[in-house]
Amino acid sequence: MSGEEKKPPKPLELEGSGALIISPQNGEVTTADEQINELQEQISEVKDQANEDKFLFFLIAVIVFDVFAFKYLGSIGMALIVTFFEAILLAVLSKRFGVEEPQVWLSALMRACLDRIGKK
DSSP: OOSOOOOOOOEEEOTTTOOEEEOOSSSOOOHHHHHHHHHHHHHHHHHHHHHHHHHHHHHHHHHHHHHHHTTTSSSHHHHHHHHHHHHHHHHHHHHHHTOHHHHHHHHHHHHHHHHHHHHO
16 A cells, blocks of 8 residues: 555536536546436436426416406507517516527517617
8 A cells, every 4th residue: 555545536516507527537437427417417408497487487477467458458559568568578587597599589579679669
């Protein structure tokens, strides 16, 4: 025995990702490393799915609100104003929840509305 203790590799955590990376000592990737990586990817997918479900809940709540509220609004102009503010709200929520597709659609919708308003 040489008297030196083998120290386990130091785990590195990436900022904001929550991913834990253990660098192999000899540059070898073991099956445990592959399994850890696969499990981290699965966890990431589950979190993404949960965020998408939350966004869909808010989207459905907005639609239900619109169905009941639009008949009490006085004019089409008021309905358009409410719709514009809802689009802003949904764009912010989609960005916060990390759902990309609604961000693209809502940004395009808002851009079109602003272009229309600017032409008048």
